Amino acid sequence: MLELRNVSKRYSSIPAVENVSFCARAGEVTGYLGPNGSGKSTTMKMITGLIAMNSGSVLFDGKPIHDDLMAYKQRLGYVPEEPYLYTHLSGAEYLVMVAQLRNLAAKLAIERIDGLLRLLALYDDRHVAISAYSKGMRQKVLLAAALLHNPDLVLLDEPFSGLDVGSSLILRSLIEELAARGKVVLFSSHELETVERISSHIVILHRGKIVADDSIERLRTLMSLPTLEGIFSQLAIEQDTVAISKQIADLIHA
Amino acid sequence: MHSPLNIEKRQFRILYKTFLLRVVDLELLSADADTSRMLGQFAALFAGLSYLFTFWVIFSGGRFSPDFLWVMEHFLIATTMVVVGLFSVLCWESIFPDRSDVLVLAPLPVRVSTLFRAKVAALIAALSLSILSLNIISGLVWPGYFSITNGGGYLGMLHSLVAYWATMLLAAGFMFGCVLGIQGIVSQLLPRRQFLRLSALLQVVIFFLFIAVYIVEPSLETPKALVAPENQRLLTWLPSYWFLGLFQQLNGSMLPAFAPLARRAWAGTAVAIVVGGASVFMAYFRMMGRIIETPDIVPGGRRANLRLRFGTLLQTSVVLFSIRTLLRSRQHRMLLSFYLGATFAIVLAYLGTSLRLLNLLHGAAGDTVDVSFLVASIWVICFAVMAARLVISMPLTLRANWIFRMTEIRGVTDYLSAIRRAFFMLAAIPAWLLMAVLFLLRWPTWQIAGHLLLLALVGITVVELSLYGFHKLPFTCSYLPGQSKVHVVFWGCLLVWVPLVAARFEVRLLHRPLSFLCMVLLLASVAACARWRTIASAKAAEGLTFEEEYPPELFALNLLQNVGVPLKSSDPVTHS
Numbered sequence: 001m002l003e004l005r006n007v008s009k010r011y012s013s014i015p016a017v018e019n020v021s022f023c024a025r026a027g028e029v030t031g032y033l034g035p036n037g038s039g040k041s042t043t044m045k046m047i048t049g050l051i052a053m054n055s056g057s058v059l060f061d062g063k064p065i066h067d068d069l070m071a072y073k074q075r076l077g078y079v080p081e082e083p084y085l086y087t088h089l090s091g092a093e094y095l096v097m098v099a100q101l102r103n104l105a106a107k108l109a110i111e112r113i114d115g116l117l118r119l120l121a122l123y124d125d126r127h128v129a130i131s132a133y134s135k136g137m138r139q140k141v142l143l144a145a146a147l148l149h150n151p152d153l154v155l156l157d158e159p160f161s162g163l164d165v166g167s168s169l170i171l172r173s174l175i176e177e178l179a180a181r182g183k184v185v186l187f188s189s190h191e192l193e194t195v196e197r198i199s200s201h202i203v204i205l206h207r208g209k210i211v212a213d214d215s216i217e218r219l220r221t222l223m224s225l226p227t228l229e230g231i232f233s234q235l236a237i238e239q240d241t242v243a244i245s246k247q248i249a250d251l252i253h254a
Numbered sequence: 255m256h257s258p259l260n261i262e263k264r265q266f267r268i269l270y271k272t273f274l275l276r277v278v279d280l281e282l283l284s285a286d287a288d289t290s291r292m293l294g295q296f297a298a299l300f301a302g303l304s305y306l307f308t309f310w311v312i313f314s315g316g317r318f319s320p321d322f323l324w325v326m327e328h329f330l331i332a333t334t335m336v337v338v339g340l341f342s343v344l345c346w347e348s349i350f351p352d353r354s355d356v357l358v359l360a361p362l363p364v365r366v367s368t369l370f371r372a373k374v375a376a377l378i379a380a381l382s383l384s385i386l387s388l389n390i391i392s393g394l395v396w397p398g399y400f401s402i403t404n405g406g407g408y409l410g411m412l413h414s415l416v417a418y419w420a421t422m423l424l425a426a427g428f429m430f431g432c433v434l435g436i437q438g439i440v441s442q443l444l445p446r447r448q449f450l451r452l453s454a455l456l457q458v459v460i461f462f463l464f465i466a467v468y469i470v471e472p473s474l475e476t477p478k479a480l481v482a483p484e485n486q487r488l489l490t491w492l493p494s495y496w497f498l499g500l501f502q503q504l505n506g507s508m509l510p511a512f513a514p515l516a517r518r519a520w521a522g523t524a525v526a527i528v529v530g531g532a533s534v535f536m537a538y539f540r541m542m543g544r545i546i547e548t549p550d551i552v553p554g555g556r557r558a559n560l561r562l563r564f565g566t567l568l569q570t571s572v573v574l575f576s577i578r579t580l581l582r583s584r585q586h587r588m589l590l591s592f593y594l595g596a597t598f599a600i601v602l603a604y605l606g607t608s609l610r611l612l613n614l615l616h617g618a619a620g621d622t623v624d625v626s627f628l629v630a631s632i633w634v635i636c637f638a639v640m641a642a643r644l645v646i647s648m649p650l651t652l653r654a655n656w657i658f659r660m661t662e663i664r665g666v667t668d669y670l671s672a673i674r675r676a677f678f679m680l681a682a683i684p685a686w687l688l689m690a691v692l693f694l695l696r697w698p699t700w701q702i703a704g705h706l707l708l709l710a711l712v713g714i715t716v717v718e719l720s721l722y723g724f725h726k727l728p729f730t731c732s733y734l735p736g737q738s739k740v741h742v743v744f745w746g747c748l749l750v751w752v753p754l755v756a757a758r759f760e761v762r763l764l765h766r767p768l769s770f771l772c773m774v775l776l777l778a779s780v781a782a783c784a785r786w787r788t789i790a791s792a793k794a795a796e797g798l799t800f801e802e803e804y805p806p807e808l809f810a811l812n813l814l815q816n817v818g819v820p821l822k823s824s825d826p827v828t829h830s
Contacts, residue, residue: 050656050659073663076660097574097575100567
């Protein structure tokens with residue numbers, strides 16, 4: 001189980017995340033939602049150990065992750081929000097490098113890389129530089145790199161970004177399958193329909209604070225709203241979306 | 255409403271300004287460069303050089319022998335040519351339209367001819383500025399002295415001044431046209447993907463060629479040497495002497511023997527400008543479509559050997575990442591070429607006359623190893639490691655280093671061994687092998703084998719010294735410029751001076767087996783100590799460094815702790 005206890009992060013005294021506490025259990029998919037700038041990616045990076053928190057703690061299987069960060073990283077797979085990759089390497093070279101850094105035995109690594117590249121439809125382009133990959137292809141490389149070592153905790157930050165319909169459907173099923181195999185899956189996305197369909201537990205963040213943390217059914221009942229979109233709009237969207245779109249059209253027309 | 259002509263003029267002005275600031279590939283010199291500031295710094299640097307070239311006029315009191323004036327004329331011409339040549343190499347990527355130019359500008363209502371005119375105007379302006387700043391002082395002072403050869407007086411001085419600037423402009427046009435022409439011809443002959451592959455190699459080769467010719471070209475400035483029949487073949491291949499002949503012609507001080515040199519300068523300039531201009535013209539009007547259709551892929555297409563090993567898995571991944579980055583990143587490759595070029599220049603300059611080098615190649619030096627070659631070999635290995643250390647410190651795609659942070663599952667000492675292997679593979683071993691091949695081909699003796707053993711130990715020591723406190727994976731840590739520390743300069747100077755003394759000592763030891771063995775043991779102990787020190791420093795480190803930070807200017811003294819109110823670790827420390 002992944003547990004966050006009163007986690008806070010400030011950037012030059014501006015709070016990005018304040019007293020965030022929630023749990024993501026093994027065997028279930030936790031959807032992490034919030035508008036742009038609400039602190040989702042900051043939380044994700046704190047969970048990975050990439051950035052330090054100002055206060056609070058992150059626990060995995062009951063132990064603070066910073067007690068043995070190296071052991072924790074061995075059990076963690078992460079797909080970041082932005083597809084930052086070493087684009088001078090080919091897809092295969094990048095994945096082999098990640099496997100070697102993760103100390104994966106060569107034979108096993110090659111088998112898994114070949115398999116993942118085939119299943120993600122990257123095999124034909126495996127020797128092409130990542131600089132020539134589309135956004136969706138880069139996203140698939142990130143996904144393959146995150147899953148290579150069979151992690152126990154899977155963190156996915158906007159994993160559907162740039163993926164085509166077929167790949168999105170595969171990823172959606174894959175997330176469910178990973179959870180069904182006992183892994184902790186925490187993922188953030190702006191695709192509310194997908195989140196609603198595959199998540200058993202929802203955490204909504206707004207301005208760095210948690211405004212909802214419950215199962216989707218209970219949230220629907222509590223707020224008397226039929227869809228996640230309605231719940232999200234009520235909790236995390238402050239603007240009149242219709243009015244703003246009208247203003248934009250008026251502005252360019254003037 | 256704006257007329258189409260006014261719109262085009264405005265577009266030209268905007269594009270001209272943009273291209274002018276992008277003429278020199280400043281990204282290649284500094285990742286986050288402020289372009290206008292760096293151009294200013296370049297101009298100041300050139301003007302500083304110009305001042306240096308003129309500085310000794312003050313000390314000499316202005317009395318120069320005619321022979322010295324000939325040498326100075328040639329030196330100023332050759333220097334301007336090499337600076338323009340290196341400038342052209344730095345402009346390499348910005349001369350022809352690149353993919354970003356095409357993708358950004360093609361959807362906009364801008365004519366290709368406007369783009370072409372703006373680019374040419376920017377190139378001419380930048381080139382003129384570099385020539386002007388390089389000769390801003392020397393180009394005003396020295397023509398006064400050169401007028402001695404054309405009769406002197408105010409008219410003679412004016413004549414010299416015009417001849418000087420015209421020669422410099424023509425020489426610069428020749429160099430720039432040559433680089434443009436080579437690049438243009440290759441780009442027209444090859445498919446774009448192959449051109450992109452070859453282009454990087456060509457850039458480095460031309461860079462080295464300019465430096466090598468500038469340093470190695472013999473001193474033939476006297477009229478006697480210039481007309482000597484044995485030098486005529488060599489002069490055919492040395493353009494700086496063509497322009498010396500041209501200057502003499504324009505200055506009105508030409509001897510009949512220089513006429514062929516001047517003729518070659520005129521013909522060479524005409525050909526270079528025509529070919530260079532035509533290739534730019536063709537690039538703009540023929541290549542635009544081809545650029546959009548072909549991606550700018552450097553690697554790829556070839557099957558990579560995914561089972562290649564360089565030790566443990568970690569060592570293999572770090573070494574392969576380092577090699578691939580260095581081979582595929584234009585910025586790092588050029589930086590390394592620059593440092594190696596500087597090493598090459600220092601070594602060649604030390605080996606002094608090209609004659610000593612020619613003796614080596616043609617076997618006229620006898621069977622005894624010259625001590626200067628031993629010094630040169632030590633310098634090569636030391637500077638190669640230092641160059642690698644400098645280049646490796648520069649990051650590539652800093653934001654992509656999260657993968658190394660995420661996969662940091664071992665201690666710093668494990669990473670240190672991988673980084674050490676990368677240093678050996680990238681710098682120490684290639685430099686040592688080069689020296690071994692050159693030396694053993696020329697002097698296949700036991701003494702040379704002994705020297706190579708000592709050289710290997712020196713290489714190991716220098717690698718260990720470079721790794722001390724260096725807890726960064728190659729190309730992954732942010733870089734803060736201006737962090738040169740006094741001790742680095744000190745060790746750098748020591749690396750220059752110590753081999754000069756040590757090699758003389760070594761030559762004597764190479765003939766005494768027992769003393770030589772003592773020397774080997776001593777150097778091995780030094781290498782072992784350096785290694786122990788590096789490992790101890792790595793053991794004390796908390797983790798790898800991925801971000802360099804300026805040292806805080808204000809330190810928290812934690813005075814409150816003394817009165818029983820501890821500061822929390824999360825309390826911010828204010829830095830001014």
